[in-house]
């Protein structure tokens with residue numbers, strides 16, 4: 001079993017699930033979202049990046065399960081006091097070596113540490129089936145309800161994303177639906193209406209909806225990785241409020257932010 005590459009371990013995170021959490025960012029993602037604010041997480045391999053002062057540093061490090069759990073357990077007291085835990089994110093955690101991920105989850109569970117998985121949904125469902133017994137909540141990203149737009153902006157269609165969401169809901173998973181809000185791209189009233197209708201038609205149970213406004217943080221990393229960067233617009237507070245209201249009218253619990 002090869003240890004995956006991790007490019008960041010973020011402590012005291014409060015936007016990646018309930019309570020105080022440590023978020024682990026696995027390197028490698030099957031998508032190429034045009035607004036991704038972690039472009040250093042797209043490639044699966046360790047790679048160089050230029051620092052802000054022009055030097056070169058290496059992004060990513062292999063961690064064994066033992067090394068990672070040791071690091072994550074250091075803040076267990078904070079997880080217990082706040083109802084938090086560990087969030088596995090990326091990149092895409094569900095496309096990593098699943099023997100490793102299952103062993104990691106089992107070890108964290110044995111220690112009594114709660115685990116949340118943040119996913120784009122682009123992975124075989126058999127991978128989700130393997131982690132289901134150990135995951136307390138999925139932060140499930142849905143970028144577009146329309147497959148063509150999903151492909152245009154992320155590089156892949158959304159059929160697998162929607163299919164996995166149906167199956168996870170049916171399996172009884174607790175799901176926070178995470179909706180990136182890119183102004184003029186995926187936040188029209190019609191898009192929200194069609195998303196809600198699709199959820200209802202498919203009897204999908206969503207515990208809460210998180211509206212995540214697009215931001216430009218991380219755009220400097222594109223140049224430092226030698227990649228082109230596209231800048232989008234953040235929705236205004238008024239637009240976000242309208243979107244929130246549209247979800248609330250259909251009795252969803254909705255927050256702006258994670």
Ligand code: SF4
Nearest residue numbers: 029031033036091120
């Ligand atoms: S799914 Fe997430 S990590 Fe992957 S490219 Fe899109 S925004 Fe980046």
